[in-house]
Amino acid sequence: MGRTLAEKVWDDHVVRRAEGEPDLLYIDLHLLHEVTSPQAFDGLRKSNRTVRRTDLTLATEDHNTPTLDIDKPIADPVSRIQLETLRKNCADFGVRLHPLGDVEQGVVHVVGPQLGLTQPGTTVVCGDSHTSTHGAFGALAFGIGTSQVEHVLATQTLPMSPFRTMAITVNGELPEGVTAKDLILAVIARIGTGGGQGYVLEYRGEAIEKLSMEARMTICNMSIEAGARAGMIAPDETTFAYLRGRENAPQGEDWDAAVEYWKTLRTDADAVFDQEVVIEAGELAPFVTWGTNPGQGAPLSASVPDPATFEDAGERLAAEKALEYMGLSAGQPLRDVAVDTVFVGSCTNGRIEDLRAAAEVLQGRTVADSIRMLVVPGSVRVSLEAVAEGLDKVFTAAGAEWRHAGCSMCLGMNPDQLAPGERSASTSNRNFEGRQGKGGRTHLVSPQVAAATAVLGHLAAPSDLSALSDATPAGV
Amino acid sequence: MEAFTTHTGRVVPLRRSNVDTDQIIPAHWLKKVTRDGFEDGLFEAWRKDPEFVLNQPAHSGATVLVAGSDFGTGSSREHAVWALQNYGFKAVISSRFADIFRGNSLKNGLLTVVLPPETVERLWELTEADPTVEVTVDLVERKVLAPGVDAAFELDENARWRLLEGLDDISLTLREADSIAEYEANRPVHKPRTQTV
Missing domain, CATH: 3.30.499.10 (Aconitase, domain 3)
Structure with missing residues (x-):
């Protein structure tokens, strides 16, 4: 039987599989920010452990950072301590950090993709539920807690139990004035905040294929609001065009090899989803929450x-x-x-x-x-x-x-x-x-x-x- | 991690569904860089209401939280689990938990138990009528026991074993160092890197 996109990416990252145990999955990219990492670094220190793969780890400051007077000391002393803690942790453990004032600083889920680090077929984790954003590239990307952050820092892996798969098929075209945000809000209203619990969602269909990478990120970002583990969209020419030439995207022969692999990351025609939801794009309108x-x-x-x-x-x-x-x-x-x-x-x-x-x-x-x-x-x-x-x-x-x-x-x-x-x-x-x-x-x-x-x-x-x-x- | 085998205690019946992690611990508490001291932030906004169930003296000292469906939705903040534990909760019962919250709870030895909505309702009625009623959450037998309630619950065998033994996940994984190194040796060269080391 064929496999879904999510199952293909999962299978490619299994380090160890044993009966009755969760799979041990390899993590390609670990993103960090100041809020959910300090206790994880503390744990490493207490156990005398190091960061296994600093070259697969990236930190940015985003949750606490002020949006005014960024050239002045941060007024809130507690926020300041948290940011200083991240800086010290990154310096001590050798993690690349984009702090406030750096040209690559920003919200972690905006920074990863724009640097070209978020790539199809990768596993991406971050101590932040909106890590699902990166699924727009055909990555298996999910939010984790601080204990898991420490686990990934120490081992570059996570023990994970399998998930179920759900297809969200969006037929037709979005009417003029209707956006990706309206679409995802309508999906969540339809399946509920717990409807995706235990599932990885794959968004597919004509309306999804026509969306830009940024619109796809908006959709995958909110998968967690439906309770899903992750959201994914199969990589295509739109994805490749977005990535080509970005700082951390593959170059030359590596690019060709990568694209060849990325093109295999589509749900097989005979794959079976555990559940399927069909949405007619033409019926959608601007959507708001009440x-x-x-x-x-x-x-x-x-x-x-x-x-x-x-x-x-x-x-x-x-x-x-x-x-x-x-x-x-x-x-x-x-x-x-x-x-x-x-x-x-x-x-x-x-x-x-x-x-x-x-x-x-x-x-x-x-x-x-x-x-x-x-x-x-x-x-x-x-x-x-x-x-x-x-x-x-x-x-x-x-x-x-x-x-x-x-x-x-x-x-x-x-x-x-x-x-x-x-x-x-x-x-x-x-x-x-x-x-x-x-x-x-x-x-x-x-x-x-x-x-x-x-x-x-x-x-x-x-x-x-x-x-x-x-x-x-x-x-x- | 502290091991969990069985626990008996009184209940806080929280008749709300979709209790998100922003309610369990508001964002401004997340600036702390420790795992403790979150008890005063637990349900901070709701606790301003004197009628809120956690403020009722009859439920003071209770250690089992029984909540509506979709408990722990939203943010991945493990602080939500720490806040519940810092406050004194040992177990949470609901008909459905958000995935990340559930994972975080089991990694910290806070037992999250899924029971059918009817059983949750029964536990609410029981403990609202008599707040002194004690509930036993038994991980060895995988059962929740209370007067007139004998409810079996599911928990995958591996997670149960880790909880019963209080095992450290990272130590377990580090036993697989050879498998990890072997996997790394075969990773494609086109995979992204954040820096050259």
Whole structure:
């Protein structure tokens, strides 16, 4: 019987297999950041162990880093200690680090791909659940805990139990104005936050094949929000074109050998998935969340659902609690929901195409007076590219704040946070209670919806803006 | 890792599903560089409500958390497991756990037990009616026992053995050093490298 993409990559990394034991998998790339690594390095020290493969390990600073005044000492002493700890650990153990102020610094899941380190058929791990992002290249990439970080540092392997496979087949083409973010939010709403538990998802079908690498990363990034171990997309010409010439991509003969291997990384025609979900792209529309988990979402054109209509008692209770926390009422049109803050950034939507999309909507328009808008590039490289294209000027002219790279308001570990009761439209990945700041309320949206929302002051799509300008009498 | 064989204790019934790791331990606690001192951060936002189940004196000193489905979703932060342990929990029972949280718990000796929703409901009713009721989580027999409840649970044999013995995963893997070296010798040269060493 044929094998799926995920099974092929898994099989190529088995160091040891024994009956009744987890497979011991080799890890090709281990990414580190300041938050989930200090206790792992401590563990190495206590056991007198070293980092087995510093040449397969890379660290960056992202979760704590400020997005303002980065040339000054970090104001929060606890954040400062954590960053200093990472610097010391990397120096002591010989790990390559891109610290704040370095041109390659940025969100770990933006940095890996842009350096060309994330490659098809590799295993990629990081002490961060959004490691699933790297699956966009046909890598088997998953988030791990700190004990596993220590395990990989010491052994470059992980004992792993097998997963199940799920195909998410997206037929047809995405309608104009519908993005990868809308697609993945719709998928999560469909299968639920636990629907992917125990599975590796493979996104496939015409709509997926047509997506750019960055859009594919947005989709794989949020696989974890459906509870999945990982998300993957088979590598193709789009993948190869993205990688060619990047700093850490193979060169010359190695490139040819790599591409030859990468081309084998497709699910065989006779492979069987444990489960399959089919989505018709043509039926999708801009999508937003109304609740406090990423599965609680609906099309922007819909209204806040009535919890009483949920059949499952647990879901009904969760919806009631979510509406209470979010300060929303059943039946309220989502377009009527006014927000205070708009955040464009994160490992989900902080890449150059995301910034271009938001800037295109904002071009020649202004952010509503009631709105604070933060634009945080996913990395310094993304920031430099945006500046070269003049996108920063578009944002600042519209009244948005152009910031330095990092995780920022996605999780509010740095000063970029929501105040209690404050409501955001955010291009990030989680709308959990208090995620963006204590008492903050989050609506997950695409960069296009974020920008249109910033202009109108309430949840909106770019089509709402053109409807406005169409309605403006000639000559006014 | 501390070994886990069997534990008996009182219960905190947490009637919520989708308890994400941001609720278990909010991000601002993650700046600490140790594995301890997280107990005050556990469910920090919810604990501001005096009615929250963890604040009820009747449940003080309880060591078994019984929660709704999809416990531990979201972030990979192992701090969530440390916070539960620092607070005093020895075991968590739910009808479904998020994968990364489950892996983290078993690596730290916090036993996570999957039981059917009906059994979770039964344990809630039992311990809400009488908070002094004790529940036994027995890893040797793979059973959860309480008055009127005798529920078997699954845990793969290898994970169970590691927990029962309190084994260090890294030491076990380092026994395979030869297999790892052999694998490395055969890795394709086109695989990425972060630096030349």
